Amino acid sequence: MAKVKITFFCQNCGAQSPKWIGKCPHCNEWNTYVEEVVEKISSSQKISWKKNDERTSKPIPLKEIISDERTRIITADVELNRVLGGGIVPGSVILLAGNPGIGKSTLLLQLALSQGSNVLYISGEESAQQVKLRANRLSQAPADCLVLTETNVQKILVHASKETPQLIIVDSIQTLSTSYLDSLPGSISQIRESTGELLRFAKEMNIAICIIGHITKEGSIAGPKILEHMVDTVLQFEGERHHNYRIVRTLKNRFGSTDELGIYEMTNTGLRIIANPSELLLSQSDEQLSGSAVAATMEGMRAMLIETQALVSTAVYGTPQRSSTGFDLRRLSMLLAVLEKRSGFYFATQDVFLNLAGGIKISDPAIDLAIASALISSLEDMPIDQKTCFAGEIGLTGEVRAVNKIDQRIMEANRLGFHRIIISSFNLKGIEPSKYDLDIVGISKINELYDVLSK
Secondary structure (H helix, E strand, O other): OOEEEEEEEEOOOOOEEOOOOOEOOOOOOEOOEEEEEEEEOOHHHOOOOOOOOOOOOOOOOHHHOOOOOOOOEOOOOHHHHHHOOOOEOOOOEEEEEEOOOOOHHHHHHHHHHHHHHHEEEEEOOOOHHHHHHHHHHHOOOOOOOEEEOOOEHHHHHHHHHHHOOOEEEEEOHHHOEOOOOOOOOOOHHHHHHHHHHHHHHHHHHOOEEEEEEOEOOOOOEOOOOHHHHHOOEEEEEEOOOOOOEEEEEEEEEOOOOOOOEEEEEEEOOEEEEOOOHHHHHOOOOOOOOOOEEEEEEEEOOEEEEEEEEEEEEEOOOOOOOEEEEOOOHHHHHHHHHHHHHHHOOOOOOEEEEEEEHHHOOOOOHHHHHHHHHHHHHHHHOOOOOOOEEEEOEEOOOOEEEOOOOHHHHHHHHHHOOOOEEEEEHHHOOOOOHHHOOOEEEEEOEHHHHHHHHOO
């Protein structure tokens, strides 16, 4: 006879309590506890996906464990391979989260179509016919991937153990439910228990699983915070609905770097890989206008050139406006203060608007020098040569600090036909200018920037 137990779960962090409490002691949020019915099922009633469910695990010395380096599954999506650190590791669980309609299902369905019969696509939100319609739109070639429309975790794992695919794609975790609990699908306990079942299956069967997750209105991943701790990799799918560009960022990766980034373009036939994002993020106009400067940035191991645009105008109202798109507003205020204090440019009575082309967000501090150049260019109405780019971090004392991977930034600028790059003078050590077909100019103080721009 199954035992029924009522517990309370925090909708914010997933903490459990035997009774309702107003303030969660773990995340300090108010009125987040929700009553849920938990049904305990005896071990004899549990459905097993293994032919022999005997537990034979025992402690093994680390030196006796065989490391298999063949492991990664190389997909047809080179951007996804880069973000994951070289491919998908068998037995790993990957969580892909993003806004509704951003293209999460499209990205993983394209992956399933390219991998063929080695993929089992679990659809909890669409029927098999609807998945077929989307597949026809994304690919004209016949697809061999297996499709299963099911929301019960135990039934899914029974089918998966019979088919033994290389990769399982679950769309989405919020629609799944386990027979071990009596709560509704999408609840904290169901998400946690369903993910735990998938995780155990992935580790024991050595099958990789990709999970699609929803996000809340605050932008965080829906469900308990423990969900992100349980999985091996957390990917964030970003982008503006009114822009065609989509970005995959790594928030967590046990098998690779978290600095990599993948860029796609949303088209009528699905997501297209952007092999050279620099050409898309630069201005297409030949006319020289003030307030525009090109920054040489790094996203993981990839060098990218991106256009920064600034508009400085006289403030109409008493308090000047400060607006930034794609760049930290607090850091923009710091750069304005440094330019005013160290270089004598007066921004106190000016409205300042900053934009990074393409709707992309950049956190690389090397973009500081390009932003400062764009601000000076707009304030003085002085156009900057379109074949000049910048790479340097600005400190509070006005010094231009050295940045990492300067050789790759210079090579990218050289490849795209730029004539000059302005960097920190501290980065000049170890650089051989003869290797490049562009002028390399070094400055050490921010007050030297205006003289370089005016040449």
